[in-house]
Amino acid sequence: xxxxxxxxxxxxxxxxxxxxxxxxxxxxxxxxxxxxxxxxxxxxxxxxxxxxxxxxxxxxxxxxxxxxxxxxxxxxxxxxxxxxxxxxxxxxxxxxxxxxxxxxxxxxxxxxxxxxxxxxxxxxxxxxxxxxxxxxxxxxxxxxxxxxxxxxxxxxxxxxxxxxxxxxxxxxxxxxxxxxxxxxxxxxxxxxxxxxxxxxxxxxxxxxxxxxxxxxxxxxxxxxxxxxxxxxxxxxxxxxxxxxxxxxxxxxxxxxxxxxxxxxxxxxxxxxxxxxxxxxxxxxxxxxxxxxxxxxxxxxxxxxxxxxxxxxxxxxxxxxxxxxxxxxxxxxxxxxxxxx
Amino acid sequence: xxxxxxxxxxxxxxxxxxxxxxxxxxxxxxxxxxxxxxxxxxxxxxxxxxxxxxxxxxxxxxxxxxxxxxxxxxxxxxxxxxxxxxxxxxxxxxxxxxxxxxxxxxxxxxxxxxxxxxxxxxxxxxxxxxxxxxxxxxxxxxxxxxxxxxxxxxxxxxxxxxxxxxxxxxxxxxxxxxxxxxxxxxxxxxxxxxxxxxxxxxxxxxxxxxxxxxxxxxxxxxxxxxxxxxxxxxxxxxxxxxxxxxxxxxxxxxxxxxxxxxxxxxxxxxxxxxxxxxxxxxxxxxxxxxxxxxxxxxxxxxxxxxxxxxxxxxxxxxxxxxxxxxxxxxxxxxx
Numbered sequence: 001x002x003x004x005x006x007x008x009x010x011x012x013x014x015x016x017x018x019x020x021x022x023x024x025x026x027x028x029x030x031x032x033x034x035x036x037x038x039x040x041x042x043x044x045x046x047x048x049x050x051x052x053x054x055x056x057x058x059x060x061x062x063x064x065x066x067x068x069x070x071x072x073x074x075x076x077x078x079x080x081x082x083x084x085x086x087x088x089x090x091x092x093x094x095x096x097x098x099x100x101x102x103x104x105x106x107x108x109x110x111x112x113x114x115x116x117x118x119x120x121x122x123x124x125x126x127x128x129x130x131x132x133x134x135x136x137x138x139x140x141x142x143x144x145x146x147x148x149x150x151x152x153x154x155x156x157x158x159x160x161x162x163x164x165x166x167x168x169x170x171x172x173x174x175x176x177x178x179x180x181x182x183x184x185x186x187x188x189x190x191x192x193x194x195x196x197x198x199x200x201x202x203x204x205x206x207x208x209x210x211x212x213x214x215x216x217x218x219x220x221x222x223x224x225x226x227x228x229x230x231x232x233x234x235x236x237x238x239x240x241x242x243x244x245x246x247x248x249x250x251x252x253x254x255x256x257x258x259x260x261x262x263x264x265x266x267x268x269x270x271x272x273x274x275x276x277x278x279x280x281x282x283x284x285x286x287x288x289x290x291x292x293x294x295x296x297x298x299x300x301x302x303x304x305x306x307x308x309x310x311x312x313x314x315x316x317x318x319x320x321x322x323x324x325x326x327x328x329x330x331x332x333x334x335x336x337x338x339x340x
Numbered sequence: 341x342x343x344x345x346x347x348x349x350x351x352x353x354x355x356x357x358x359x360x361x362x363x364x365x366x367x368x369x370x371x372x373x374x375x376x377x378x379x380x381x382x383x384x385x386x387x388x389x390x391x392x393x394x395x396x397x398x399x400x401x402x403x404x405x406x407x408x409x410x411x412x413x414x415x416x417x418x419x420x421x422x423x424x425x426x427x428x429x430x431x432x433x434x435x436x437x438x439x440x441x442x443x444x445x446x447x448x449x450x451x452x453x454x455x456x457x458x459x460x461x462x463x464x465x466x467x468x469x470x471x472x473x474x475x476x477x478x479x480x481x482x483x484x485x486x487x488x489x490x491x492x493x494x495x496x497x498x499x500x501x502x503x504x505x506x507x508x509x510x511x512x513x514x515x516x517x518x519x520x521x522x523x524x525x526x527x528x529x530x531x532x533x534x535x536x537x538x539x540x541x542x543x544x545x546x547x548x549x550x551x552x553x554x555x556x557x558x559x560x561x562x563x564x565x566x567x568x569x570x571x572x573x574x575x576x577x578x579x580x581x582x583x584x585x586x587x588x589x590x591x592x593x594x595x596x597x598x599x600x601x602x603x604x605x606x607x608x609x610x611x612x613x614x615x616x617x618x619x620x621x622x623x624x625x626x627x628x629x630x631x632x633x634x635x636x637x638x639x640x641x642x643x644x645x646x647x648x649x650x651x652x653x654x655x656x657x658x659x660x661x662x663x664x665x666x667x668x669x670x671x672x673x674x675x
Contacts, residue, residue, distance in 0.1 A: 079580050084466075113582030120580075125573035130595045130670060139591075140581045175671040191581060 025097045027199050027231040028055040028078065028116075033091035034303075035077055045300050046089070048073055048255045049308075052327050052334070055199065060222065060232040062242030062263065065252035066278070068297060071235045074252075075201045078233075079118060080108040096198060114144040116199040117192040119221075121207035123184035127176040127191075133184075134160065134172025137191045144195040159190040163220065182213040186220065193224055200225050203235045218245055239282050243267050251275045254297050254308035256324075261333020271330055271340040274309045307337070315339055346667055347660070354656045361652040362414070362645070366407050369641050375399075379639055380423050397423075410645070419649075420642030424635060429646045432631060437650070438521025439510055440627035443619075444612035446524075446543055447550035452605060455481075455555035459562025460597070463570065464589065474563055481556015487618035490549040494622070497545060505541045507623040513538030546623040550616055554608045561604045562597065569593045599670055606662040613658065614651030 033051040038044035048070045055061045063071045076082050078093055080100060093100040095116055100108065120126045128136055137156035141147050147155060153172070161168035163186040176184055185205060192200055202221055206214035222245050225232045234246055242249045243263055250260040251272065259272040270276040280291045295312035298304070306321040307313070313320065319338050327334045377393040378385075394400050398409060413420060419429035455478075462474035497504040505512050516526035516535045524543065527536035569575060570593055578592050579585075617629035632647035634640075667673050 081576070081580055109582045109584065111582070112580055118577075118580045120573060120577060122573060126577040128574040128578070128592050128596070129672060130599075131592070136578075139583060139587065143582055143584065143587075177672050188577070191577075 026054045026056050026094075027059075027096055028053065028233065029092070029094040029097075030054070030074070030078065031092045031094075033074070033077060033093060034089040035073060035082065035086055036089045037085050040089075043302070044085075046255070046303055047086075047300050048077065049300070049304060050256065050324070051091070051252075052257055053250055053260070055231045055233055057198075058226075058229050058231060059248060060225070060234065060246040062246035062249040063233060063235045063252060064237065064239055064242050064249055064278070066237055066297075069252040070255040071237075071252055072203055073255075075118060075203055075233070075235060078201065079112055079116065080105075081112075110144070113140050113192075113197070114195050115197050116201065117195070117197040118201040118203060119185070119188045119192045119205050121204040123188040123205075124176055124179070124181065126188050127179075127184060129176055131175070132173050133176060133179065133187045137172075137187070137194055140191055140194050156190070156194070159194055160187060163187070163190045163224070165190075181209050182217060185209065185213075185217050189217075189221060189224060193228065193230075196228055197230060199231045199233065201233045201235065204237070205234075206241070221245075239267060239279060251278065253278075254304075255300050256304070256308050257327055257334075257336060258309070259333060259335050259337075260327070261335075265332050271333065271335045272309075272337045273313045273315050273339075277312075277314075343664070343667060347664065350660050350663055354653075354660065357656055358649065358652060362411070362649060363407070365645050365648040366410060367403065369644055370403055370406070372639070375639070419646040422635065422640050422643045424638045424640045424643070429642045432643060433628065433646060433650065434521075436626055436628050436631050439625060440613065440616075440620075440629065442510075442522040442524065443543065443546055443550070443616070443625060443627060444609065446547040447554065447612055447616075448605070448609045450547055450551035451555040451558060451608065454551065455559035456562050456601060459559045459601075460566050460589075460594070462559075463563045463566030466567070474559060478556045478560040478563070481552055481554075481559065483556075484553060485618075486549055486553040486616070487622050489552060490546065490619050490622035493545050493549055504545050505538075507542075507545060509542065509624050509626060511535065511538045511542055542623075546619050546625055549619055549622075550612060554612065558601070558604055558608060562601050565597045565600050566593065569596045572596075595669060599666060602662055602665060606658045610651075610655035610658045613654035 030051055030053040033048055033053075034046060035048040036043050036046040051070070051074055053061075053063070053074065063074065065071050073082070073086070076086075077088060078095075078100070080103070082088070088101055091101065095111060098111075100111070103111075127133060134153060134156045137159060138149070138152035141152040141155050142149070145152075157168050157172045160172055165171050165183060165186055171179075171183075176187070179187060189205075200221070205221060206217050209217060218241065221232070221234075232246070234242065236242055239249075246263050248261065249263040249266045251258045251266065251270075251274065253274045258274045259266055259270060266275060267279060270279060277291075277293045281293055293312055298308055298311065304324050306323065307316075307325050310316050310320045317339070322338075325336045325338045327336045328340075330340045375390075375394075377390045377397065377399065380393050381389050391400075398406055401409075410420070417430070419433070421428050422432055425432055458470070458474055458477070462468070462471040465471055494504075494507050498506060510523050514532065514535050516523055516530045516532050516539075519526050519529050523539035524536060527533070527539055570588075575588060575592055578588055583592070614629070616627070617633050619625065620627045620630040621633075628647055628650065632644060635643035635647070
């Protein structure tokens with residue numbers, strides 16, 4: 001099945017650099033990740049259910065979905081920083097083949113910032129208001145390496161300069177309230193990339209920035225990740241961002257992966273009705289009325305027993321309610337829909 | 341903004357605030373019922389004697405003239421005379437102010453020492469035993485009246501256990517030679533360890549009473565701000581980039597928490613310096629609070645005005661010090 005919907009604008013994907021020789025092991029391999037809130041005896045909700053996600057070496061993967069679909073929670077689980085009260089019920093998260101579920105906190109701390117890093121939305125809030133920007137970057141460098149104070153400071157200044165901060169030596173001594181939103185996000189990127197991680201997770205990095213800055217920051221993220229041969233997991237609710245900056249896209253809905261594959265295929269000929277509806281909701285310039293998906297997102301108090309999108313799907317049939325559709329390979333992608 | 345300009349601005353504010361306080365206090369004390377002339381000469385005195393006293397005190401003049409006269413006196417450092425003690429108010433205050441400073445400072449130090457670390461630890465270990473204990477301690481500190489706690493401590497440690505000395509004043513031993521007016525400090529300066537022991541023993545129970553009651557709110561505020569800071573985005577970012585927990589607490593969280601906590605400490609210390617009337621009464625502590633209350637009861641205007649001005653001045657000066665500290669710690673105030 002192929003469902004055509006959404007804008008027809010041509011994708012302008014950045015050419016990927018040649019992949020480094022890491023064998024066939026994906027940089028990030030998430031399998032059957034299920035996360036719940038509350039204890040096993042008194043489970044309050046299960047916001048992530050059987051997530052499968054793979055990011056290959058030097059690949060740029062977009063994780064797309066509406067608010068509350070579980071994108072950021074997936075990132076938190078990867079980093080081992082689930083919010084209080086949440087726990088991994090089952091599944092596996094591997095970074096360069098190393099299992100992270102159950103890994104000691106000390107090991108996870110070494111990996112955070114060292115081999116995997118994250119930049120969040122709202123960069124002003126992400127940087128400490130009473131520490132200098134340069135000092136915060138230098139600390140991450142010191143934590144993950146042998147550099148001393150002076151050397152780490154020099155590296156921090158160099159990184160800020162590399163991210164396009166003018167007069168980086170002086171600005172490194174400034175505090176975040178003295179930075180504009182765009183500059184703060186550049187500094188946050190410098191901090192995240194300071195130890196050359198294999199994987200950068202960018203969680204809505206352009207939210208809150210104006211349109212011209214959004215493009216600049218995204219270009220910078222992609223450019224810097226590419227120059228380091230790192231992989232990028234770009235979390236966004238904006239499918240246009242995924243289309244223009246990522247080679248592959250994974251679409252999430254209600255804590256499940258609905259479709260995953262090459263961005264051009266997923267956005268131009270979606271095979272999951274939810275992906276199609278999401279693209280339609282995004283609209284085009286000449287569209288006269290906004291399209292809204294009818295119904296509401298299911299409450300995830302227990303494990304699903306049917307397709308999460310069944311109640312809202314225009315193509316729903318009896319088979320959609322006969323268990324949760326598993327992700328299966330269809331042509332060049334994976335789709336969680338019995339009708340695909 | 342340079343620190344000098346910042347301090348200059350605050351000092352200007354101090355003068356304006358003190359003027360406002362003096363104005364309000366002066367008019368409020370003058371409109372209170374009761375004529376001090378009758379209290380001075382007694383109700384049996386004839387009208388001419390009363391009139392003479394009223395004239396001598398200048399109470400027959402229009403109130404605005406009285407205020408002008410008071411302000412002129414104030415600028416020469418004269419706070420007037422107390423008809424109750426027959427002393428210049430400056431002399432009375434010089435006798436009592438060190439007692440209040442000594443009690444307030446000791447209580448504030450004890451309060452900070454138990455409540456701030458307890459608040460931080462309990463915030464870091466949510467739902468632990470220390471967190472539950474902190475909840476109980478802060479609740480008790482907030483709700484127990486200080487005079488009641490003072491009486492209970494006297495009952496237990498003096499009356500039943502005979503562990504503390506009788507709660508009568510600042511020392512039961514020798515008074516050390518006056519240098520600062522603070523008995524503990526003067527005892528150390530004089531090398532008189534017996535006097536030090538005696539003054540510390542007298543100081544312990546009232547200081548502990550105040551430390552418990554003022555520490556309760558401080559513990560609650562510290563715990564609340566620490567929890568809030570530990571849940572903030574910049575702490576999440578630091579943790580997500582592998583910054584060790586020790587650095588997260590001490591380097592990243594603590595300076596952010598100490599900013600609001602220090603404001604709370606300033607508020608508490610300013611309150612203590614203004615005189616803790618009930619505790620001073622319970623422990624017969626000859627401080628400024630007791631002096632002010634005795635003066636109010638006797639319609640003795642000058643000491644009341646002086647005590648209120650002193651209290652306001654303490655608050656403003658403590659806040660000034662705290663503002664300077666914030667100026668140094670918090671980069672956002674410098675721009």
